[in-house]
Amino acid sequence: MSKETDVLDEHLKANNLKKTDQRFGILDIFLRTAGHISAYELHTLIRKQYPNIGFSTVYRTLKLFTECGLANEVNFGDGRARFEKSFRRVNHxxxxxxxxxxxxxxxxxxxxxxxxxxxxxxxxxxxxxxxxxxxxxxxxx
Ligand SMILES: [Zn+2]
Ligand SMILES: [Zn+2]
CATH class of the missing domain: 3.30.1490.190 (Ferric-uptake regulator, C-terminal dimerisarion domain)
Known part of the structure; x- marks a missing residue:
């Protein structure tokens, strides 16, 4: 298990949330992205592995990553929420x-x-x- 997986695991436990394979699957895909990815782009990527997954599920999962410090939401003024990896990254x-x-x-x-x-x-x-x-x-x- 990676450190990131531990972080998510602990966060789910602490908040009485279900430890689903899908949540960890999304994390795995997110961790392989680079730079700043929009929720839409990530949804497209994730659908290759989970064809039936809805956009709101992906978005909610990204929010969950944000809550536990694995992701950071960035806004570049075009109304699109983007996310980047934030675990153990320096301020930038x-x-x-x-x-x-x-x-x-x-x-x-x-x-x-x-x-x-x-x-x-x-x-x-x-x-x-x-x-x-x-x-x-x-x-x-
Ligand atoms: Zn320019
Ligand atoms: Zn950045």
Whole structure:
């Protein structure tokens, strides 16, 4: 079992949710994706293995992954929810081109520092972090 499977297993137990093969099957497929995948794209992938699975089941399962820290929901301003793997990943922000739609990830020690500072000032216990910059990429300018 992978670490991710353990995380899901524990989360299901803690919330009295059923340990279904399908939930772990979806996790397996999700973990093999790269970058930022929309729920629709993931639904298409998952249907190859579970032909009868509905979109809402996939979406709810992704939400479940988000709750236990396996996935992160990202929004690039086009109204489509996208998900990315978040387990043991470092904080990162996104640069989104509003013309071609390309996205880029970045990490910044300075941003991390500011975030910690803000969290401290407001005595918050952070559960997630989002930093998105919208604009025109090098090519589209
Ligand atoms: Zn662009
Ligand atoms: Zn990302």
């Amino acid at each position: 922000g996104h640069l989104i081109c509003s013309k071609c739609g390309k996205t880029k990830e970045f990490t910044s020690a300075a941003v991390d520092k500011v975030q910690k500072q803000i969290v401290g000032e407001h005595k918050y216990k952070p559960q997630g972090f989002r930093f998105e910059i919208y604009g025109l990429c090098n090519r589209c300018q």
